[in-house]
Amino acid sequence: MPATSQTDGGEVRTPRERARAQTIADIIRLGRQHLAEHGAAALSLRAVARDLGVVSSAVYRYVGSRDELLTLLLVDAYNDLGDAVEAAVGSVPAEESRGRFAALARAVRGWALREPARYGLLFGSPVPGYQAPAERTTAPGTRVVNSLVQILDTAHRAGRLAERGPSVLPAPLAADLEAIRHELGAEVPGALLARGTLVWTSLFGAVSFEVFGQYGAGTFSAPDELFEHHIAVLADLAGL
Amino acid sequence: MPATSQTDGGEVRTPRERARAQTIADIIRLGRQHLAEHGAAALSLRAVARDLGVVSSAVYRYVGSRDELLTLLLVDAYNDLGDAVEAAVGSVPAEESRGRFAALARAVRGWALREPARYGLLFGSPVPGYQAPAERTTAPGTRVVNSLVQILDTAHRAGRLAERGPSVLPAPLAADLEAIRHELGAEVPGALLARGTLVWTSLFGAVSFEVFGQYGAGTFSAPDELFEHHIAVLADLAGL
């Protein structure tokens, strides 16, 4: 291991390392472009190399494998979505829990419609033979659901989260939810957290149907209104 | 066009055509196998040809392209799911609408967990560059949602579908739902049909999260109980 110059604060070192970081950034940028245009399964390392003006074996100096590039793009997409959602949520006052939830939902849908291929990489069928490394994807992959839990928790702490329906949960499920609550430092009772889980998956179910074209072509001419309706019902369901 | 022997009733003709039909059936069977084992994007016509004991170009006498094989498998999977759902729904008395809905939901989840790769083909990210021909996939692809609408409609006709919440819908959405109602010959009011749409997408959202591993690994140790909870909440939401 070389001594490395001592002037850096942890990021930039030798000019060679700067060039290397730049090349990796270029590869991610081009990969994101290919991903957006042709989809995840069609992502080709050779094509990225061509766009980079370099022979295919050269990019193996930087990424190691196609799967590793996929992981980089996965994290990149998770963070992009997380940024969009957190910005949208943050633009609504914290007391307006229902408004924050609506902003979160609209941000997810908007990003998904803007980036269908990247959304498909995150929430579609798993790429065959590819298993995302949990240690690198868990943190960015939980930003949206963390936002949602925080909205629920804030509302609950303010006494504005309605108790709905019977709160009897089977013991194993209650235990799972207790563990989640503990890990996130939330105070939301289990029954509401269970409903929150359903709201969470329902949101992505609605978005996936629209983005993946599961509604028949031309079935809904007013998708915006449909989604706003869903937001209202889901907010009620969550107790907001 | 050859005269074709006149003994048939519309299905089996010459021995050659029987052999041809058999070969196509074998290709679909092997394709389904590969699909289940390696996923949609990894489906290889050459591999199917190898298993069939034939050279790759020979398979092109029967299927035309990889995309056409994908379409065959898509229809095959839609029908398999449709069979499972309709059988499950049919095993519950028609008056028990809530029970029929639960049976439908459990059938979808069960089939999806049994056939994750085929489920992914139907409800996951679209295969890049492949567009399913609507005229061949629409009918089998709507069997599940048709079942759901029929359950809601039966309950409504029996006066057992609760009106929930305000029924004010924006005009464009109301028009879309009116068109759907007309096409399916249903009587369910628009507001309940809108909720039914959300229930529909929410069901598949919950199933997709579980099948695609979107819940963190080990987050839910009791997925059955979680899903049963979701069924109950969704049934309430639908008004059942």
Next chain:
DNA sequence: TTATTTCAAGAGCAGTGCTCTCATTTACTG
């Protein structure tokens, strides 16, 4: 300056979808 590491290029392997040609087998017809 010398030695070491880093890098890009090229060849090559095994796989893919798909097209084309060619010989053979099957089926229909005069």
Next chain:
DNA sequence: CAGTAAATGAGAGCACTGCTCTTGAAATAA
């Protein structure tokens, strides 16, 4: 029955993929 037309399978080939290995050149460190 003989002849013709259609269907079939094999094989070669093209362009593409991920990935490995070797080779020569360039940048860096000693």
